[in-house]
Amino acid sequence: MHIRIILLAFVCGILSFISCKEDVTPVPEYESFTYSTEDADAGTWKTIHLQSATQVAVPAPSDPASAEYLAELSALKAMSANLTAGQQEQIGYWSTNGVVRWNEIARELVAKYFIFPMPNPDGTYPLPNGTKPDQYPLFPLSTPPYAVRAYAYLGAGTYDALVAAWHYKYQYDRKAPSTYDVTISTHLPVQNIPAYPSEDAVVAAFSRTLLTFLFPNEAAYLRQQAEAHTNSRMWAGLNVQSDIAAGDSLGRAIADLFIVRAKGDKMGATLGNQAVWDSITTAQTATGNPLWKSMETPARPMLAPNFGHVKPWTITSAEVYGTYRLPPPPAVGTSEFQTALDEVLHYSKNASKTEQHIAFRWDDGTSTYSPPGHWNYIASPYIHKAHLNPLRATRIFAYLNMAMQDASICVWDSKYYYFYPRPTNVNPDIKTILPIPNFPSYPSGHSGFSAAGATVLGHFFPADAGYFASQAREAALSRLYGCIHYRFDCEDGLTLGENVAKKAVELARGDGGE
Amino acid sequence: MIRIYPFVAALLLSVSLHSQLPTDLQFVPKGSICAGLNYSYNAWSKYWEGETLRENGNVGTVSRQQVTAGVMVGVLDRFNVIVMLPYASTKASQGTLNGQAGLQDISLNLKGKYLERKAGPGKLLVGGSLGFSTPVSKYLVDFAPLNLGAGTTNLSYRQMLNYQLDKGFFTSLRANYTYRSNIPSIHRDFYFDQNQAHYSNEVKVDDVLDWTAALGFSNKRILAEVSYNSVNTLGGSDIRTWEPGFPTNNMDFSTVIGRFDYYFSESGGLNLSLAGGYTLAGRNTGQSLFGSLSVNYQFPVWGSK
Structure with a gap:
């Protein structure tokens, strides 16, 4: 009697279970549409x-x-x-x-x-x-x-x-x-x-x-x-x-x-070479500040130290080094710094499942489309739903990605200007659920990308601007939950990304397409 | 002919892969329950990336400890229901990755003996078990090599065949097929796998076939066994160069496992089991050394025997 019930339950389980194994759709499906505008001009x-x-x-x-x-x-x-x-x-x-x-x-x-x-x-x-x-x-x-x-x-x-x-x-x-x-x-x-x-x-x-x-x-x-x-x-x-x-x-x-x-945009020199890495390290060491160093074994050379010098789209390199370079982050050892460091340690030991899942959702690390790719992924269904013609579709991708590139150029400039240590550099008790990006901490690149992306998308899809901003904020904090950034890395990265993206929005307003 | 097999030793395989069914043809008699606790330890410092054996200074030695509570209920002399729940914790000796700890997958197994017949100088036993397992906590699945489990809901069937001489020596063949559900979420919207983009948080993984050949000796007080075990994922990708593993990896491995059980009484009560093993060869998995200790206690609950 009991056996039959148990077996019956199993058979039902099997049947409902077969449906759990299905092919995963590799790419999204999109319907065709008539372009919402013709844009004869x-x-x-x-x-x-x-x-x-x-x-x-x-x-x-x-x-x-x-x-x-x-x-x-x-x-x-x-x-x-x-x-x-x-x-x-x-x-x-x-x-x-x-x-x-x-x-x-x-x-x-x-x-x-x-x-x-x-x-x-x-x-x-x-x-x-x-x-x-x-x-x-x-x-x-x-x-x-x-x-x-x-x-x-x-x-x-x-x-x-x-x-x-x-x-x-x-x-x-x-x-x-x-x-x-x-x-x-x-x-x-x-x-x-x-x-x-x-x-x-x-x-x-x-x-x-x-x-x-x-x-x-x-x-x-x-x-x-x-x-x-x-x-x-x-x-x-x-x-x-x-x-x-x-x-x-x-x-x-x-x-x-x-x-x-x-x-000619200087991307070719971005990764640098031993002489470049040595010269940066020597100059940074001379400051006497606590510095970032690679946490990989064996230590890996700093990633893309010259990306801050790459030619931007919407701003100038002079503005990168001037207007958009962040003021110094809290000095290591100050109470403001210690509070931020302790917060990272807190998440290392006590992050909730929800916070961990947020960290994973926005990690966008190796073998992924990377953080700017994530924002293109976010933008795509909006572009599709608006039935934009290809010109209007790519116009959004253009400003979105120029803003994100320019924001990240500025982020990289400050990263290598301050050469600020990661939380794990300062406190070895901090363990992470994300791999630690192999470059200095301040400010957070994800935060810069995300605020720039959200700002541009908010311009093109104003009804959802609040949603984009909340996603950018989540992306930024995901780096704190993952224990690879201080809160001020994230906050200042958001501010920087948003500021740089304003320039792209201004250009979009003036290009004749609005 | 009452003997309790310390079922939790079967979890040795789950250390690397997934919760397994009890793998033997020993039964708790009708009306009795056997409750047990198992502790297991598994560690590796080398792993196969595809078929290349590597070390990685960013994790060093990866170890895993697991405590499993299990109950085996004698519904009939030849039909048992087994429930197991493991708690696992993982650690990397180097690097900054955060070890994980938590409940893994609960499993339910129905094990039956179909045939027991005198044959020549011994007897032939045929049986099988049907298993179901599913995660009970939202552990991080896509966190190789420190993930607690595979995150799939599994259905499996194991066919078992034993021949035992009257003098106690036995040989055993077992084969098991595990049907694995998709992983419902790896908590991100995109992954690149098998040379293709996937816009989903859901991951389809291949099924697993494993088999065991064992030789041993058993009587009313002891059981000693040496087994060769082969686990084969029926498809999937190789770990990308210098990357962490991914749930779809084509994980294969073979192990040799030795086991010794001791029964303090011939009619229930306490028994202990010790086991240890080594990964002989593998693909997309660690070269593990592992050991386990189980303490089980059997007692009558209903009816009389």
């Missing part, structure tokens, strides 16, 4: 790095009545008539969300390359070599500084490329192919904007070219994604071959201009 918006929307020329398209175009229409008609399941899947994946998809691809690559080299047998550490990217340790080492710069170039460059695309769209005004041949099957909403050059081809070509520069080992993967993206537009019956080709050329040419900027 967007060719006049202020560009970020381009001199003007016409810096790269786009030749006039063939006339809609020409034999050449009619042949393209009939080729498109054949292409979109009978789709394989694979083609339909690609149409659904890229849909009207190409900008968000490329942002996701960038996040994925950041995660893949966010992995620290293991030490050599002699206790030194190898560094990636951009000229031999496929040798261990693989290039790049996409730590948060590298990641945020990648997101910023992707967002800002796609923005400039689409401002240019919009200019030529309305200059040439060649409509969607189905306007001229109503018998073409279309599988996504037909947008009420000119189709030449294809905005999707611009996005795909720009993204592919730029990301291949940033992640050279991924050339084949990125080519495959770009081809799938542009092909999906033809399978969907929305762009003829010449729409795609013109967009592709424009996207590539503008990517090359951004790559020129990237080669």
